[in-house]
Amino acid sequence: MEAYGRFDTGLTDVAPARAHLLRLREAGVGYKRAAELAGVSKTSVRNILYGRQGSGPRAGQVVHRVKRETSAAILAVPVETAALADGALVSAVGSQRRVQALVARGWSFTLIAQMLDEALGNFVTSIRTPHITARRHRAIVAVYERVWNVEPPTDTPTQRATRSRALNYAAAHRWLPPMAWDDIDTDPEPPVAEADTNDVDAAAVILALAGDAVRLSTPERRECVRRLTESGWSSSAIADLLRCTPRTVVRLRSELTNSASKTTQAA
Incomplete structure (x- = not known):
């Protein structure tokens, strides 16, 4: 399919699927089980995690793109331990x-x-x-x-x-309070506070709202959350679109509410 002069290959960035597989592995779900739950081939999942398999000239190459339907199927597998045995x-x-x-x-x-x-x-x-x-x-x-x-x-x-x-x-002990983590189970470290700036790249916001995998600053993600919230989107739907966790969305919504409250009081 061709749209706006670009041919749609049916592929998408592999990063979200790879990150999701790593979260599943951390929760005790190996790549074979993840493939079964997603309904995709074990080879596809193994390639995403470990590079291309086999003995050909492309063996070991890092996969950068994956079929859109494969990525969607992997991302649909919930990261939870509910299916694990009590003793696992x-x-x-x-x-x-x-x-x-x-x-x-x-x-x-x-x-x-x-x-x-x-x-x-x-x-x-x-x-x-x-x-x-x-x-x-x-x-x-x-x-x-x-x-x-x-x-x-x-x-x-x-x-x-x-x-x-x-x-x-x-x-x-410098322990962090609730809401300090984007993903409390898998983040290697808490999100770093950025410089106090309100700079927002409008183009990045538009691309993110269109579903593109764009690296957003905190102000830009906050602006996306503001617009989507005003449009009636739920926290989970916003998290899926922006590729973050629902808890991140809740935190940003709280920041927006506090900011609006301060503005009202000042007025």
């Missing part, structure tokens, strides 16, 4: 970050262990290992999703002291 081992990074974020919110280890219905010693030991069971990971995720935006109880002097100790402990 998964990376503990996401669980550790969630616990740290709750402590940075003021929740103590004792309270978190109680919500998990676990002995404090067993809980603390388990989150200090590189891998945990899928069952424990799911339990921590459930607790985190329930209270990440809830303050711990502070009705009594003891409760207030417990909260203060948790906050001080998190600060001393």
